[in-house]
Amino acid sequence: MRRVREARGRPSDRLPARRGPESQSKMKANQGRSCTRGREFEYKFSAGNQRFVLTVPLKFPVQENVSHLHGCLMLLHNLPCFIENDLKQFLSKFIEEETIKDYDREAEAALEAVKSGKVDLGYLADAWAKAYKETTLEHANPEEPSWDEDFADVYHDLIHSPASETLLNLEHNYFVSISELISERDVELKKLRERQGAEMDKVMQELGKTLTDQDVNELAAQHFECQQDLENKWTSELKQSTAIQKQEYQEWVIKLHQDLKNPNNSSISDEIKVQPSQLRESVEGNGRIYEEQRQLEESFTIHLGAQLKTMHNLRLLRADMLDFCKHKRNHRSGVKLHRLQTAMSLYSTSLCGLVLLVDNRISSYSGIKRDFATVCQECTDFHFPGIQKQLEIVQKVVFSARAQRSSKSKRHPDSLNRDGGSEDRSKNIERNQSNILPGEFYITRHSNLSEIHVAFHLCVDDNVRSGNITARDPAIMGLRNILKVCCTHDITTVSIPLLLVHDMSEEMTIPWCLKRAELVFKCVKGFMMEMASWDGGISRTVQFLVPQTISEEMFYQLSNMLPQIFRVSSTLTLTSKH
Incomplete structure (x- = not known):
């Protein structure tokens, strides 16, 4: 063996x-x-x-x-x-x-x-x-529901009950109160700047005579410090008022729900109504009026899909992107219905989203980011953290993700540099860990805006203003990822800037606009056809927005292009001759 x-x-x-x-x-x-x-x-x-x-x-x-x-x-x-x-x-x-x-x-x-x-x-x-x-x-103990979950359930019940009118009136009262504070802040800051401007003019006239450059610098430093103190004072006051409103509102909603559930309780809270004087002041006070410009709009119904076709609604609008966020000061019935629809769908499977084009800094200090943050701060958010708190959370997440990616690139440098441009991306990451890259986006949630629940902040660079971007551009791929998030998180209505810009400039000629619109239309059509595999084919509404400064002629050229690309189905009439 x-x-x-x-x-x-x-x-x-x-x-x-x-x-x-x-x-x-x-x-x-x-x-x-x-x-x-x-x-x-x-x-x-x-x-x-x-x-x-x-x-x-x-x-x-x-x-x-x-x-x-x-x-x-x-x-x-x-x-x-x-x-x-x-x-x-x-x-x-x-x-x-x-x-x-x-x-x-x-x-x-x-x-x-x-x-x-x-x-x-x-x-x-x-x-x-x-x-x-x-x-x-x-046999496990049931999980104790959190306060946020309890409040969400209670609010969802009330907003779908006769008490919805009461909730909207109370929210409008709070909105008017915060708006008055903001108006007072703006007036006080304006007076301070005018007074400081007059003082600086006097100093500049004496420059070289009785005063030196050092005196001018000292006065400028004093002016800056005074402005900071005043802004900090109003910021603290607004923050305190918002916190008080949120606590009062949540406690009142819980109490109202308990009263309505108890049929033997006759002391149900009286309906809160907005006084006419408040409405008049909110419209006429301090000149803060949102002027309504003529809005151009075209709507289409399309069917997409290879075998099982899904119906979608498309809209082309000439409007400001922030018009979907702002609350109108005059409490007319049309505005009230818009707000009611947004409130009723807050905890539902039919959410509304909006795409904002921002730079690579996660902040609210300039451009459309500042305007958006101002609109968010005009009305207290009773369900989600404020815009500044959400941005702070996003900054921490981005910083952590960048640190992990940077450490990974140092351990495996070869794998990061295989595809073109990866080396530049890694250098950009190392340069500023808190910035995001073109094509990346972050999301904020809101319950206090007029017609939207979710804002997608898509990072773009100056390349979107050139006329040679392709379907592989980071901004286009960012739109694809946004639509994918919409499919996986029940966002059935999304508003997209058609030209990938919020404002027109000189280089944006008619050929430029037509070429850009054609690219975005075709890419979004392809992404929507992919949606069938993402969500099984759910009907959605996609709104394409163009800047308000675009001409009517250009708008109708884009309107004629849309049905040609999406192939809008039309009714066919058959006649027979005997």
């Missing part, structure tokens, strides 16, 4: 070239366990007139996959193929039987420890009960 000998240790350790570093590290970790026991696996087979015995030392519990271990044995010893199935079956049976024996041995030892009193029976029973309770859903 001839004996096939195997070196001590695991057979799989003999094949380092066929393993990645991750598999090797896992194997070493498994080998380092102290609760292991060695046992020899013996397999006998015949080849012609010769008989062989394969002896392999195994450590139990066996951490290796049986199929993988069997393959290593076949390869390592050049075993004949006719024993492959038999060896695998015999190896699996051996490992299973020896493992069961180990379990039986451990169980006997545990029972013996309980019988001898080495283990406290009460402690053991408590541990078993706790483990069973935590792993079995029907």
Whole structure:
């Protein structure tokens, strides 16, 4: 008899070239366990007139996959193929039987420890009960709902009840109160700037005569400090007023819900109504009036899909993007209906989103970001954190993600530089960890805006103003990712800037606008056709917005382009002649 000998240790350790570093590290970790026991696996087979015995030392519990271990044995010893199935079956049976024996041995030892009193029976029973309770859903304690979940459920019930009028009137009262504070702040800041401007003019007239440059710099520093103090004072006052309003509103909503649920309670809160004087002041006060400009609009119904077609609504509008966020000061019925629809769909599967084009800094200090933050601050958000708090959270998340990506790029520099532009992206990341890149976006949630619940802040650079962007441009790919988020998070209405700009400039000629609109239309059509695989085919509304400064002629050219690209279905009338 001839004996096939195997070196001590695991057979799989003999094949380092066929393993990645991750598999090797896992194997070493498994080998380092102290609760292991060695046992020899013996397999006998015949080849012609010769008989062989394969002896392999195994450590139990066996951490290796049986199929993988069997393959290593076949390869390592050049075993004949006719024993492959038999060896695998015999190896699996051996490992299973020896493992069961180990379990039986451990169980006997545990029972013996309980019988001898080495283990406290009460402690053991408590541990078993706790483990069973935590792993079995029907016996687990129900999760305690949070305050936010309770308030959301209560608000959803009330807004779909006759009390909805009461809620909207109360929200409008709070809106008027905050608007008056903001108006007072603006007036006070304006007076301060005018007074400081007059002082600076006088100083500049005396410059070189009785005053020096140092005197001018000192006065400018004093002016700046005064402005900062005044702005901080109003910021603190607005923050305090908003916090008080939010607490009062939430407590009042909970109490109203309890009163309405109790039929025997006759002391239901009276409906809060907006006084006509408040409305008149809100329209006429301090000249803060939102002028309504003529809004051009075209609507289309399309069907997209290969076999199962889905109906979608498309709208082309000439409007300011922030018009969907602003509350109108005059509480007319039309505006009230818009606000009611937004409130009723706040906790639903039909949310409304908006795409804002922003720079790479996560802030609210300039441009449309500042205008958007101002609109958000005019009305208290009773359901979600304020815009500044949400931006702070986004900054922390971005900083953490950038740090992880930077450390990964340092560990694997080759993998990051395989595709073009990756090296520049990595340098940009290292330069400022808190900035985002073109095509990336962050999301803010709102319950206090006129017609939207979600804002997508899409980062774009100056390249969007050129006329040579393609379908692979970061801004276009960002739109695709935004539409994917809409599909996965129940956002059925989304407003998109058609030309990927919020304002027109000199280089945006008629050919430029037509070319850009055609690109966005075709890309969005392709993305919408992908939606069928993302959400199973749900009807959606996509609104394409163009700046208000665009001409009517240009608007109607774009309107004529849309049905040609999306192939709007039309009614076919058949006539028969007898």
